[in-house]
Amino acid sequence: DTAVSQTPKYLVTQMGNDKSIKCEQNLGHDTMYWYKQDSKKFLKIMFSYNNKELIINETVPNRFSPKSPDKAHLNLHINSLELGDSAVYFCASSQRFGSSSGDLEQFFGPGTRLTVL
């Protein structure tokens, strides 16, 4: 049973193309996230959705557009891909959004390695 799954696992594409990465979680969580891990392994949050509502929108080029059709899915669409977009993209999910107590432990998907040529 995969808790957080992403497709595809690898994505190789040319500059200027448009691509999407899909994420699904079966944990019953209501919050989902996208992170980018660069070549130096640095992880940075990009977006967060809670019950299909955008909550966190970091300084990310507007070529990146997240879409959440329902609370179990969060997709990432990238327009006009650039060389610098090459990275590993992780989806994550958690519960208890906005909680003042308890943890917001985030569970990560397997990652999508995007290579832009």
Place this chain on the structure above:
Amino acid sequence: ELKVEQNPLFLSMQEGKNYTIYCNYSTTSDRLYWYRQDPGKSLESLFVLLSNGAVKQEGRLMASLDTKARLSTLHITAAVHDLSATYFCAVDINAGGTSYGKLTFGQGTILTVHP
């Protein structure tokens, strides 16, 4: 802006030895997480620390949190080769006690355990 710094960034240990990884952060927070990442793999949650003085242990790893010093430690006891991985700490900014899950990660510590 919250800054999270780990040290050391690279750690080469002999099996059987003890060592500590440090995680300092710049803004008040009482929620800190430790993750492990194997090469080419996802992040695995190790510990969740939610209050000052929290200490958690799992096998050869023990994590602690000192919110006044804005410091967390990950202590490795009698290292074994299987512990070789990259370890990340992550801090959750919480405003007025409410958390929005915005984790800020440290740079990661690459741990290599030699026979």
